[in-house]
Amino acid sequence: NRPAYIFDLDGVLVDTAVFHYEAWKRLANELGFDFTVAQNEQLKGVSRVESLEKILAWGGVEKTDAEKLELAKKKNDWYLEMVAKMTASDLLPGVLAFLEQARAEGKKIALGSASKNAPLILDKTGIARFFDAIVDGNEVSLSKPNPEVFLCAARKLEVQPADCLVFEDAEAGVAAAIAGGMAVVGIGEEGALPDADALVANLGKLVK
Numbered sequence: 001n002r003p004a005y006i007f008d009l010d011g012v013l014v015d016t017a018v019f020h021y022e023a024w025k026r027l028a029n030e031l032g033f034d035f036t037v038a039q040n041e042q043l044k045g046v047s048r049v050e051s052l053e054k055i056l057a058w059g060g061v062e063k064t065d066a067e068k069l070e071l072a073k074k075k076n077d078w079y080l081e082m083v084a085k086m087t088a089s090d091l092l093p094g095v096l097a098f099l100e101q102a103r104a105e106g107k108k109i110a111l112g113s114a115s116k117n118a119p120l121i122l123d124k125t126g127i128a129r130f131f132d133a134i135v136d137g138n139e140v141s142l143s144k145p146n147p148e149v150f151l152c153a154a155r156k157l158e159v160q161p162a163d164c165l166v167f168e169d170a171e172a173g174v175a176a177a178i179a180g181g182m183a184v185v186g187i188g189e190e191g192a193l194p195d196a197d198a199l200v201a202n203l204g205k206l207v208k
């Protein structure tokens with residue numbers, strides 16, 4: 001029963017993993033190699049540049065820093081074409097009801113995401129109004145499992161880490177919450193995220 005909630009974005013509030021997958025796959029194919037769903041899984045919670053580094057390594061392709069910047073932009077432009085079509089119907093099950101419940105209970109609410117596109121996605125899906133603080137990839141460059149993104153969110157909410165409950169779908173995100181001294185609810189299928197304090201399939205399961 002903690003006074004503050006910190007939400008990851010991708011995979012917790014919205015299902016953008018498939019958009020990331022489509023865009024990275026298109027880029028990999030252009031570079032002459034394939035990109036699998038299993039590889040996409042490993043990029044959850046990982047920043048855009050670090051994701052690109054991993055993909056290039058998997059494909060055995062070397063690029064200069066300038067080329068990498070261009071490739072990351074290309075991927076993001078494709079990703080944004082998909083994000084542009086997002087609406088509230090792209091929220092994961094129970095998200096709206098759970099955020100409303102948290103508000104009614106007087107929780108302080110923050111976003112703690114690696115995505116630089118987070119503000120746009122909150123806007124497109126109509127849930128920006130629920131957040132007292134937003135920390136995203138524009139502000140924090142240290143990727144999860146580094147706890148910085150969540151610690152920064154706690155600071156903005158003016159609460160202690162021990163007051164925070166984090167909601168995460170990525171292994172690296174769960175590790176980040178624990179490293180930050182926070183409790184964490186995993187969002188995933190049975191057997192996933194063994195280090196989380198609790199596990200649910202989606203936020204709808206927590207609506208009273």
Ligand code: BG6
Nearest residue numbers: 010044045046048114115116117
């Ligand atoms: C995370 C996603 O939330 O954001 C990652 O899980 C993604 O897959 C990362 O790479 C960065 O996102 P963006 O929107 O800044 O490219």
Ligand code: MG
Nearest residue numbers: 008010011169
């Ligand atoms: Mg996530």
